[in-house]
Amino acid sequence: TMAELKELARSEKVVAIGETGLDFHYDFSPRQDQRRVFEAQLQIARELNRPAIIHSREAFDETIDILEQFIRLKGRLKGVVFHCFSGSARQARIVLDHGFYISFAGVVTFRN
Template identity: 50%
Template structure:
């Protein structure tokens, strides 16, 4: 049994069989954290938590949707963040690969989401793509170590992990670790402390080998766990138990 620390079961990819997929996932997980991307998906995530007792939610603004940021939206998110099944703020951060929102707006939204996390005393789920230096700079300036944060879908370098360790960050690893071109994350795992490591699917995305290209779901976490255990030279069951303990600690579940 796993903890899937990051999924998007509200995604339209699950519209035809969401209930069946979640009930299948229930056989493989202790709980799932369904990550929001804006106000609308925050409501969808919370709705899932009301239907499925093993699903928890985040609330926040994804960098792709940073244009939706406003003081009014943050006030609405604050109200939702008080829900007992909302366990973190996010996913939020910076995405300089797609730049769907202007970078200055992404930064403003990112800082506002961190401040929200500080207010409600819940950790931050961080999205960072092609923005490593800026992300780490902001996290340092915002004293993320006082709030708590996880680098979601971490694919950074050994050096990035060393810098992130100074900020007491957690790392959530997904299907990318099973890809043939995953050299960086394989090396980075050497720098990631065992007590900061968690598993995720990012479903429906990032499906691990041998199912790469298909829709992802929580039952495939075993492939991620086995690969990480192999890289770290750990027993598979030990790795699973370790990541479960870390996830429960991080999300206070």
Template identity: 50%
Template sequence: MLVDSHAHVDTERFDPDREAVIKAALAGGITRIIDPGCDLPSSKAALQLAKDHPGVVFAAVGVHPHDATTYNDAVAAELRAMAQEREVVAIGEIGLDYFRMLSPRDVQRAVFSAQLQLARELDLPCIIHVRDSYDDVIELLREQGPGLRGVFHCFSGTVAQAKECLEFPGFMLSFAGPLTKQGNELPEVARMVPLDRVLVETDSPYLVPKPVKARRNEPLFVKHVAQKLAEIRDMSFAEIARITSDNAIRLFGPGVN
């Protein structure tokens, strides 16, 4: 049993073979896939995909920082309504991205805060995107106060940043393809993070893990991330699969069980 806690299977890159990709994941032991939205259309697509694959695909709904300028009262109302569907297990993908800056910083901050508040009101976890923006993300989370829970998805920061993220007791860190590659502090982060606060993901179709040579990532390949995590922690693959799956079920709720 293994959960891919973050995969954008709804995107057009899977249009030619989406069903085959999901079947391959199931055949390879990936029992559940969390598919987060990035804007209103992709949130709707993720929800429909979850409805079409009950018990296998689960949706999150939200507006990514790249698309923060698309957020308005009407979008917020639709997200709120969708978030109350039983197939929706989180608010996301939300956060701040100061690397590409496809939306102005002040707009990103306002939209992120609004969606954190939505997660709180609906008692849902949030899936947080952070790129070149750790200080502001931490600031806005602290402003929200205690009670939120969620995951820093595709964690790619330093040990110091990981420790800061883990100061929020309801949050987990999720590892993706970068854990399998050189030139970062992620092995050190993976060694120090408490086992009850770690998830694995693909972020499909992005971030293909080693040793896969494919140009497109897919949920089946989350097993390579889990294997690398097992090696770093000197544990068996089966242990890591069980622990990360249990964590995903605990975070995203009994409906994922």
């Protein structure tokens, strides 16, 4: 449950919340459920003053929309890192313009 996750995240050994976010590549869980859990985990990150590590696959616009709305309604997060970023240059600019960070993995070397 989210309450259990929050309790575990209180540990000083936990330095961030995530990876959390939206993955629309596979249809393993309903999108509305993904959105609800993502927002709940952002709330935990905010309450515990932890950065959020974001996973966003084929869901960039929705991910940014949720983050913008969350920040507008509840305030900034300690930090936001888009994990394993493989988006476009335009998307990277949007992420950076929000003051978020990007991490890259080997997937950026793939041809497709």
